[in-house]
Amino acid sequence: MYELYNKTWKQIEEIDKSKSILFVTMAPIEEHSLHLPLGTDVYEGEYWIKETIKLIELESPDIICCKLPAFPIASAGIKGLYGCIHFKPKTTYHVALELLESIVHWDFSNIIVVASHGDPIHQIAVEKACKKINKKYGTCAISPMGAFFSANELGINLNLPIEIKNIEKNAENDFHAGWIETSCMLDIKRNLVSDCYKSLPDTKIAEKDMISAKKQRKAMGEYGHLGYPALSDKSIGKSLNLNTAQYLSMVSIKFFNRKDYTVYMFHSLYKLPLMHLRFL
Numbered sequence: 001m002y003e004l005y006n007k008t009w010k011q012i013e014e015i016d017k018s019k020s021i022l023f024v025t026m027a028p029i030e031e032h033s034l035h036l037p038l039g040t041d042v043y044e045g046e047y048w049i050k051e052t053i054k055l056i057e058l059e060s061p062d063i064i065c066c067k068l069p070a071f072p073i074a075s076a077g078i079k080g081l082y083g084c085i086h087f088k089p090k091t092t093y094h095v096a097l098e099l100l101e102s103i104v105h106w107d108f109s110n111i112i113v114v115a116s117h118g119d120p121i122h123q124i125a126v127e128k129a130c131k132k133i134n135k136k137y138g139t140c141a142i143s144p145m146g147a148f149f150s151a152n153e154l155g156i157n158l159n160l161p162i163e164i165k166n167i168e169k170n171a172e173n174d175f176h177a178g179w180i181e182t183s184c185m186l187d188i189k190r191n192l193v194s195d196c197y198k199s200l201p202d203t204k205i206a207e208k209d210m211i212s213a214k215k216q217r218k219a220m221g222e223y224g225h226l227g228y229p230a231l232s233d234k235s236i237g238k239s240l241n242l243n244t245a246q247y248l249s250m251v252s253i254k255f256f257n258r259k260d261y262t263v264y265m266f267h268s269l270y271k272l273p274l275m276h277l278r279f280l
């Protein structure tokens with residue numbers, strides 16, 4: 001694996017880009033309730049990339065995996081809590097576009113953006129940038145996390161292990177800093193997870209209310225999460241992180257081979273004209 005941040009321009013020139021996949025995270029610095037750090041989404045994206053690269057190197061050792069440092073730039077609806085740095089959807093779109101354009105000029109043609117933050121508007125901003133760059137330079141970039149987060153709606157089977165499906169049944173709509181993210185972080189960075197997660201109350205919100213920042217804020221109460229942090233568990237986190245890495249490596253290899261990858265290019269909400277108004 002090449003950490004491009006640590007290379008010289010000459011070393012980058014020498015990489016065989018036709019055999020390479022380049023990964024980059026785009027995720028926010030954002031509050032994650034009382035028990036997780038602001039960097040949670042960035043830690044997740046970086047960890048998923050690391051694990052994805054391990055899987056690709058095992059399955060397809062001829063592929064050269066490269067990565068850039070994370071860009072903590074993202075859009076989200078949460079307001080009114082300390083620690084959130086969010087950008088307008090238009091800004092995220094332009095940053096993603098200019099980031100991709102720079103990389104394309106280094107001749108990389110297999111770029112995977114890991115937008116490790118579930119807000120659909122963030123997903124759509126990055127997907128829009130990929131679409132634009134693909135139109136301009138020929139297919140070279142994909143942002144597959146939107147399809148991951150809306151897999152049910154798109155009919156994509158993530159092959160989730162049974163223990164995760166069982167928790168999901170009783171603890172659905174775990175949107176933010178709940179059992180999913182807390183479990184992932186227990187596996188990624190245990191030392192950054194406060195033990196108070198064990199006694200945090202469940203906070204509930206209907207999926208349809210997630211488009212309202214006001215309703216989100218109300219449901220978060222004095223905490224900052226939406227979901228069930230008390231149900232978190234490190235082994236569940238391991239399983240969730242592995243599942244995400246398996247998904248990303250599967251999509252990355254399909255994209256590298258330009259085979260059956262288009263279903264992973266857009267969030268299920270991308271097709272709604274309403275979701276594109278904020279980019280005008």
Ligand SMILES: [Zn+2]
Pocket residue numbers: 032040041117176177181
């Ligand atoms: Zn998060």
